[in-house]
Amino acid sequence: MKSAVVLLPGLNRDRDMIAALTKISGQAPATVWQTDTEIPAVDLIAIPGGFSFGDYLRCGAIAARMPVMRAVAEKAAKGVTVIGVCNGFQILVEAGLLPGALMRNASLKFVCRQVKLEIANANTMFTRRYRPGQIIRSPVAHHDGNYFADAETLARLEGEGQVVFRYAEGTNPNGSINDIAGIVNDKGNVLGLMPHPENLIEAAHGGNDGRALFESALGLAA
């Protein structure tokens, strides 16, 4: 399965994402730079975490207006699978590919720790290798992960099963509404999440809870 990783100045989890995709898919992902207007034919596009453009204006705001994001939007509209992690989630929201907004953590503090996630919908292309309601572990590291959406949008997300990951067992690190940690778009092919599943994919990481997300998205057999 072929994948591509979007590179933008200020991202710092790109190597982690490239390593995870290489190990799980068996081949190194292509990389696309912010000014690229075309993305090669791939099955999965990943936008990694970091601090693109120094988080100036709003997290992800500048990155979302770069040429490469128009190419990502075109691919997403054609049904290509897209994953945005952390700053990648913020970029997808700012680009209008996912609804809502990510605001400053309610604690005002940067959080860097491990949380528990509940698989709120196991019937998505990103979670089919998990069990419904399964609790997994995942690292988080962010300052602006407090998900917000207006009441109407929230009702739609909840009603349509677009909330895919929820912070479990009182581990909500940022004040996100309804403990939302990750959502998909209405077509179900674009996922954004604040936690870093790419940092928990093998024994050396202390566990592999995040691996099934990539195996699901890449359509790999168990």
Place this chain on the structure above:
Amino acid sequence: MKARITVTLKNGVLDPQGKAIEHALSGLGFDGVGQVRQGKVFDIELTGTDKAKAEADLKAMCDKLLANTVIENYAVEIA
């Protein structure tokens, strides 16, 4: 032409930074401070002279980049 754009959080959107500033003000002994909401100001110089066009452009700038209209309102003033 000079313009000022003010971006504020919509009502009902939680503002943890405003809350922290509110607490800090009362900590400094300023009694009678109610709710504090934090926003942003952009001062923009424009080279054109057509005020109507400037206003339309500034609104488009807000919608496309300067404000996140999911959570923020904006106001445009032209000096």
